[in-house]
Amino acid sequence: MSAFLADLLAGPLGWAPGAWLQLFMHFALLSLLAVGGAITTTPDMNRFVVGQKAWLTDTQFAGSIALAQAAPGPNVLFVAVIGFNVAGLAGLVATLGGSLLPSTLMAVAAGRVGDQRRDSRLLRAFTEGLAPVTIGLLLATGWVLTEPAHGRWSTVPLLVGTIVLMQRTRISPVWPILAGAFAGLAGWV
Numbered sequence: 001m002s003a004f005l006a007d008l009l010a011g012p013l014g015w016a017p018g019a020w021l022q023l024f025m026h027f028a029l030l031s032l033l034a035v036g037g038a039i040t041t042t043p044d045m046n047r048f049v050v051g052q053k054a055w056l057t058d059t060q061f062a063g064s065i066a067l068a069q070a071a072p073g074p075n076v077l078f079v080a081v082i083g084f085n086v087a088g089l090a091g092l093v094a095t096l097g098g099s100l101l102p103s104t105l106m107a108v109a110a111g112r113v114g115d116q117r118r119d120s121r122l123l124r125a126f127t128e129g130l131a132p133v134t135i136g137l138l139l140a141t142g143w144v145l146t147e148p149a150h151g152r153w154s155t156v157p158l159l160v161g162t163i164v165l166m167q168r169t170r171i172s173p174v175w176p177i178l179a180g181a182f183a184g185l186a187g188w189v
Helices: 003-010 017-031 038-052 058-070 077-116 121-145 153-168 174-186
Strands: none
Touching (some): 058 077
16 A cells, blocks of 8 residues: 555554544543534534644635535534544544534434423423524534634634625625635635
8 A cells, every 4th residue: 555545545644543533532422412413512622622632723624614614514523534634534533423423322312202292391492492502503613613713803804704604695605715815815804
């Protein structure tokens, strides 16, 4: 096997099984907390892979998410990109498996219980109570993803413009992403 292919498959951590297990276990735990989708657990993913383990930088972390969000496919792809950037193909399998397996099993079980108790006041109260939790988690995610730009006031108009555009129109998010990329390439932000 060529050195390039070996590096591609192994990632920066090499073939360290302990790292794969840590990635799997941490992402499995986060999958059980992912109210509103995997993106809502981004702040803790950042804390773990950037702050605690120093496997990625803030810029690499945000870039991983931006790349995955720009690609077509499910929203959870960013988890695979983070895992790949940390530990190659094994990291991809560890993070994606950890993110999907527990939450999928829990969703199947909850779906069965929900079908049996559809008219329960407790079930309705629980599901309605999750909305503010999801909004709070999404706000925290937004804060973490803008971490590389904190302190750069030139990014504020782009951020505010994107928020207004997304709230008031049905334009594809790809266009503000491209505008941000162009602004970065031009040196404006």
